[in-house]
Amino acid sequence: MKKMNEAEERGIVIVGGGICGLATALALHRKGIRSLVLERSECLRATGAAMTIRANGWRALDHLGLGSLLRKDSVHIDGFGTMKLDQGTKLAKSPLSKGEARCIRRSDLVEALAKDLPHGTIRFRCHVISVKLDPVTSYAVLELNNGIVIKAKVLIGCDGVNSIVLRYLRMNPTKFSATCAIRGLASYPEGHGFDNLFTIAIKEQVAVGRVPVNDTLVYWFITRLWIPTDSEMSRNQEMIKMSSIKAIKDFPEEMKQTIQNSDQSSLSCLRFRYRAPWDLILGSFRKGTVTVAGDALHAMSPFIGQGGSASLEDAIVIARCLAQKISESNGNMVFEKCTVDKCEEALDQYAKERRMRLIKLSMQSYLLNKMFETSSLVVKLFCILFMAVFFRDSAGHSQFDCGHL
Ligand SMILES: Cc1cc2nc3c(=O)[nH]c(=O)nc-3n(C[C@H](O)[C@H](O)[C@H](O)COP(=O)(O)OP(=O)(O)OC[C@H]3O[C@@H](n4cnc5c(N)ncnc54)[C@H](O)[C@@H]3O)c2cc1C
The missing domain is CATH 3.50.50.60 (FAD/NAD(P)-binding domain)
Structure with missing residues (x-):
């Protein structure tokens, strides 16, 4: 020394x-x-995997x-799409009110x-x-x-x-917060076809978000309450994928498909601090x-x-x-x-x-x-x-x- x-x-x-x-x-x-x-x-x-950057960033x-x-x-994010699954599957769209937002x-x-x-x-x-x-x-x-x-x-x-x-x-x-997020990147080589919206679907204490990065890549996240077994799950990317699909079993099929399309190496699960x-x-x-x-x-x-x-x-x-x-x-x-x-x-x-x-x-x-x-x-x-x-x-x-x- x-x-x-x-x-x-x-x-x-x-x-x-x-x-x-x-x-x-x-x-x-x-x-x-x-x-x-x-x-x-x-x-x-x-x-x-990715992150959204607003006008200040x-x-x-x-x-x-x-x-x-x-x-x-x-791509530029044009607005938000919110789906409250307790009230149906209608997507309420709202334009981005101010400045620039992109996901990179x-x-x-x-x-x-x-x-x-x-x-x-x-x-x-x-x-x-x-x-x-x-x-x-x-x-x-x-x-x-x-x-x-x-x-x-x-x-x-x-x-x-x-x-x-x-x-x-x-x-x-x-x-430590009581909440965590699983994040990943899904690849659509033929193009994903989604609107350039920050889309979020919510059911009780689970929220699933999806944001296009470009025409073929989509960033997604699941926010939910942290459970003690997450410590072990977060060390294994295959388990993260399985747990993600399980957490959103009542969510629209296209959201589950996005997770299926994810590159396993992009997945992570983190408790918020x-x-x-x-x-x-x-x-x-x-x-x-x-x-x-x-x-x-x-x-x-x-x-x-x-x-x-x-x-x-x-x-x-x-x-x-x-x-x-x-x-x-x-x-x-x-x-x-x-x-x-x-x-x-x-x-x-x-x-x-x-x-x-x-x-x-x-x-x-x-x-x-x-x-x-x-x-x-x-x-x-x-x-x-x-x-x-x-x-x-x-x-x-x-x-x-x-x-x-
Ligand atoms: C789920 C989630 C989603 C998020 N989404 C967004 C978003 O959409 N937009 C946004 O703006 N922000 C977002 N954030 C926040 C953003 O990720 C962080 O604020 C940002 O990454 C912080 O960067 P940092 O460099 O301060 O810390 P870190 O990225 O944690 O970097 C710290 C670095 O220090 C190194 N280090 C630590 N200790 C030592 C040591 N003792 N010696 C040497 N090196 C050390 C580490 O290895 C690491 O590389 C999100 C965060 C989470 C958890």
């Missing part, structure tokens, strides 16, 4: 090479700032210079984010196992599973729901020159489909704040000349810009998740009232503009 004085010294280190970590590294790169991404996996991960992707590329292989393959997104990074920015098989403070330099000291020690002047934790960096900030851990909105109100987003972003900071249930887009926004804001302070401190983009104080100011600015936005997103997704998982009419009513008062425009979250890089 290396001692602290043998440690490799780095400017900006990002823990986690998921959507948020890669987007943050790319945003910094676009501003001419180098960073190092430490990822514990052996290669880029794209668990979850596309704005962030445009700022990263990836919007046009990613739009090429994804996660692999397309992470590959696009990684492709433009300078060689050597991402280091795979680097599992960070502890984060400490160097009292002399005020740098964060990271210990990796392979014995390597890295000292980071600025540390950004983009390490997801079990974030080790978040523990260093002493924020409360994320909580979330950060309670009050933790975002009270928690400190920064300690010294260490902060967190993405799911590490604001994991939320996917009922408003904003976790990934909010992570892209984090990336833009964090890079912009750091770039501003670096240029204030030395006129050029020379990060090495930026003082620790200036780095702290940049992270405070990031926290200030993001806090209210994230509180609103996490509150809205928290209420929707509660409404879905509860069987109590009183709780449901409370959630509906709260939503009516604070989230009258239920799609308002997609209008947010995180600003330019």
Whole structure:
């Protein structure tokens, strides 16, 4: 094991090479700032098959210079189709009220984010196992599973729901929801023929969603209550497929067919995790020159489909704040000349810009998740009232503009 004085010294280190970590590294790169991404996996991960990106996410992707590329292989979603099976099989259609929505393959997104990074920015098989403070330099000291020690002047934790960096900030851990989702991609080589709608069918506490990615590929998900046997089932993709078909036995045949058409390797089952909105109100987003972003900071249930887009926004804001302070401190983009104080100011600015936005997103997704998982009419009513008062425009979250890089 290396001692602290043998440690490799780095400017900006990002823990986690998921959507948020890669987007943050790319945003910094676009501003001419180098960073190092430490990822514990052996290669880029794209668990979850696909995701919808609303107007705010596309704005962030445009700022990263990836919007046009990613739009090429994804169709525009024109509206929603809702089927309440307790009331029949009629599909109630409504147009997309505001802005742009598209569904993209996660692999397309992470590959696009990684492709433009300078060689050597991402280091795979680097599992960070502890984060400490160097009292002399005020740098964060990271210990990796392979014995390597890295000292980071600025540390950004983009390490997801079990974030080790978040523990260093002493924020409360994320909580488990009573709900889970099974997700997959279905392939129709001859064309699927579905309208470009985000279609959702609901029966009691089971919801099945379907969104076209392009003319031959469809993303689907099943949201239902989590049961203890799901832990084992989620490790076996054949069992996930069988369980999915069983869960929707009373749903329209074409939905079952979509699951039958799925590529087994695209299937995953995940219990939702979330950060309670009050933790975002009270928690400190920064300690010294260490902060967190993405799911590490604001994991939320996917009922408003904003976790990934909010992570892209984090990336833009964090890079912009750091770039501003670096240029204030030395006129050029020379990060090495930026003082620790200036780095702290940049992270405070990031926290200030993001806090209210994230509180609103996490509150809205928290209420929707509660409404879905509860069987109590009183709780449901409370959630509906709260939503009516604070989230009258239920799609308002997609209008947010995180600003330019
Ligand atoms: C069912 C479901 C559906 C969703 N649908 C949507 C949607 O439609 N639209 C949308 O915008 N969002 C959606 N989301 C949310 C979105 O998937 C997440 O918000 C987003 O993936 C978060 O990215 P991240 O990079 O912060 O975290 P992650 O993707 O979890 O990445 C964290 C990375 O850190 C690595 N890591 C973790 N710990 C360490 C460590 N100690 N050392 C080194 N590396 C480490 C991991 O290997 C991983 O690669 C959905 C989420 C779920 C669960």
